Structures are given as structure tokens and as C-alpha cells.
Amino acid sequence: MKLLEEVQLKLVSSLKGKDLLTLLDYTSEEVQQLVALSSQLKIITKEGKCPKLLEGKTLGMIFEKHSTRTRISFEVGMEQLGGKGMFMHARDLQIGRGESIYDTAHVLSGYLDGIMIRANSHAMVKELAEHATIPVINGLTDIYHPCQALADLETIFENKGELQGLKIAYVGDGNNVAHSLVVASAHVGMHVAVATPVGYECDAEVIAKAQKIAEKNGSTITITNDPVTAVQDADVVYADVWTSMGQEEEAAKRLQDFAGYQINDELVAHAKSDYMFLHCLPAHREEEVATSVIDGPNSYIFEQAENRLHAQKAVLASIMA
Ligand code: CP
Numbered sequence: 010m011k012l013l014e015e016v017q018l019k020l021v022s023s024l025k026g027k028d029l030l031t032l033l034d035y036t037s038e039e040v041q042q043l044v045a046l047s048s049q050l051k052i053i054t055k056e057g058k059c060p061k062l063l064e065g066k067t068l069g070m071i072f073e074k075h076s077t078r079t080r081i082s083f084e085v086g087m088e089q090l091g092g093k094g095m096f097m098h099a100r101d102l103q104i105g106r107g108e109s110i111y112d113t114a115h116v117l118s119g120y121l122d123g124i125m126i127r128a129n130s131h132a133m134v135k136e137l138a139e140h141a142t143i144p145v146i147n148g149l150t151d152i153y154h155p156c157q158a159l160a161d162l163e164t165i166f167e168n169k170g171e172l173q174g175l176k177i178a179y180v181g182d183g184n185n186v187a188h189s190l191v192v193a194s195a196h197v198g199m200h201v202a203v204a205t206p207v208g209y210e211c212d213a214e215v216i217a218k219a220q221k222i223a224e225k226n227g228s229t230i231t232i233t234n235d236p237v238t239a240v241q242d243a244d245v246v247y248a249d250v251w252t253s254m255g256q257e258e259e260a261a262k263r264l265q266d267f268a269g270y271q272i273n274d275e276l277v278a279h280a281k282s283d284y285m286f287l288h289c290l291p292a293h294r295e296e297e298v299a300t301s302v303i304d305g306p307n308s309y310i311f312e313q314a315e316n317r318l319h320a321q322k323a324v325l326a327s328i329m330a
């Protein structure tokens with residue numbers, strides 16, 4: 010507690026004990042506070058003063074899919090906060106042999122202080138959260154990737170000094186990353202434009218919910234099939250893969266369908282000259298993004314990846330401390 014006072018960290022106290030399944034469940038104020046807290050935690054961590062707010066606490070980390078950033082940043086984040094992250098691949102758990110989510114949720118609640126899960130199905134994560142008596146954090150599902158979006162906001166905030174009123178353009182698949190980015194942008198009053206090929210649009214229900222949030226915060230959401238419209242005068246240009254985990258069988262078709270949606274020099278010429286390029290990673294150079302853009306001077310991808318660590322510590326500390 011003393012350390013906490015020394016650095017004047019303000020945890021988001023309204024999130025104590027809460028799940029993080031989607032940022033739609035959080036208020037705009039909570040999201041904005043998490044971004045500010047992430048930046049604070051980044052500074053004090055670099056000074057070697059990250060407070061041990063989660064001493065003695067264990068986060069169970071269940072993965073049904075691959076991960077580099079999510080797995081390592083959560084594990085290191087727990088360690089920096091004085092706690093422990095425990096990796097579990099779903100196929101090694103009894104869940105992989107058909108044990109119910111209900112029983113798993115109750116059993117894990119007896120051992121752990123929180124669960125982070127990367128799963129195929131958002132419905133499964135919801136069911137887990139419903140029955141667990143400890144907080145559950147979504148580390149990516151088929152519909153959302155909220156931890157990524159928080160790190161994205163932090164990266165923009167730290168480099169642009171503001172979020173409200175900026176324009177972010179996402180070009181590609183209307184997927185989990187796109188959904189969370191739209192919701193997160195709405196919460197901070199950032200204008201967001203999403204350009205996808207026909208048939209790959211974002212989920213209409215998610216966009217409708219985000220729209221209500223955006224209206225309250227004075228920002229707009231533009232849904233289009235035209236990349237140039239999306240990128241026009243953008244402060245931030247964002248890419249994700251065309252083929253997400255679990256969609257490998259569609260890869261060849263997607264490669265065709267997404268032709269014309271590559272973020273390259275020609276496309277970013279429509280953005281502001283000081284635009285930031287972001288990508289959640291992993292990336293496929295010369296597919297969704299040209300090498301000259303992702304490895305160019307406007308790219309912030311590695312800073313963005315690092316910020317997963319700090320944004321998640323803000324979430325972990327607020328919900329678990
Ligand atoms: N961006 C992201 O979630 O990366 P990983 O799949 O490596 O966790």
C-alpha cells in the first residue's frame with residue numbers, strides 16, 4: 010500500500026472483482042482510466058518500481074490457440090506485480106477430454122485468483138465466467154480481443170498525447186481485433202473507419218452497440234468496403250491478418266478476396282503524413298501490409314506489442330488487487 014501511495018497509482022476501483030470479456034461491458038470512464046493507468050505502470054515499471062499489488066495471487070492462463078504476446082505478457086505482468094501466471098494448454102486439461110465448463114469453472118475458482126483464457130468460442134468464455142467465482146479475462150475469442158485494444162489505445166495515447174477526436178482506420182477482416190478496436194475507439198471518442206471486402210464486414214450487433222457508445226462520446230463509426238475512404242486523413246492505420254487462427258482452410262480464398270486491401274504506400278498516402286501504423290501481430294509481410302509500411306518510420310508495432318504488458322497489468326491490478 011505504501012508503494013502505491015508513493016507512486017500515486019490510481020487503480021480503476023469500480024473494476025474490482027469484475028471480468029473482462031468485452032469492453033462493451035465497461036464504461037467509457039473505466040476504459041479511459043485503464044489507459045492512463047497503463048501508461049503510469051509503464052513508467053514506474055521502467056524505473057524498477059512496479060508495485061507488488063498481486064503478491065501471493067495466481068492467474069491461470071488457459072490457451073486453446075497459439076500465442077506469443079498474450080501468453081508472455083500476462084506471465085511477465087503477473088510476475089512484475091508480485092504474483093504468478095500459470096500456463097495451461099486446454100488440450101492438457103480435462104476440459105480437452107470433455108469435462109464440463111461448469112465443473113472446470115468451480116474447480117479452478119478454488120485454486121486460482123483469476124483466469125485468463127484464449128478460446129475458440131466467445132460463448133464458452135462467457136459460460137466459464139458465469140460459473141467461476143473469480144475474474145475471467147478474455148485473451149482472444151472468435152469475436153473479441155479486448156486486451157489488444159487496450160494496448161492499442163495506450164500506444165496511440167502515448168504518441169499522439171490524446172485520443173479524443175483522432176481518426177483510426179482499420180483495413181482488412183471484420184474480425185475479433187476489428188470489433189474490439191471499434192468498441193475501444195468509441196469509448197475514447199476516437200473516430201473509427203473500418204474497410205473490409207464484401208462478405209467480411211464486422212458483426213452488425215457489435216457495431217450497433219459501439220455506435221451508441223460513440224454517439225455519447227462525440228465520435229463516429231464508418232463502415233465501408235473502400236479502403237481509401239477509411240484511410241483518408243487518418244491519424245492511425247491498423248492491420249490484422251486476413252486469415253485468423255482456425256480459418257487456415259479458407260486461406261487461399263481469403264488471399265483472393267482481400268486483394269486490394271493491402272496497406273501499402275499507395276494507400277497510406279491518403280492518411281495524414283504523421284500517421285501511425287499499428288498491427289496486433291503476428292503479421293504477414295506483403296499480404297495484409299507492405300514491408301515498406303510495417304518496417305517503415307511510421308510503424309509502432311513493437312511499442313504496441315510491449316504495451317500489451319502494461320495495459321494488462323492495469324487490468325490485472327484493477328480487477329485482482
Ligand atoms: N496480438 C496477439 O494477441 O498476439 P499473440 O497471438 O502472439 O498472443
Ligand code: NVA
Binds near residue numbers: 249253254290
Ligand atoms: N485475428 C487474429 C488475431 C491474432 C492476435 C486471430 O484471431 O488469429
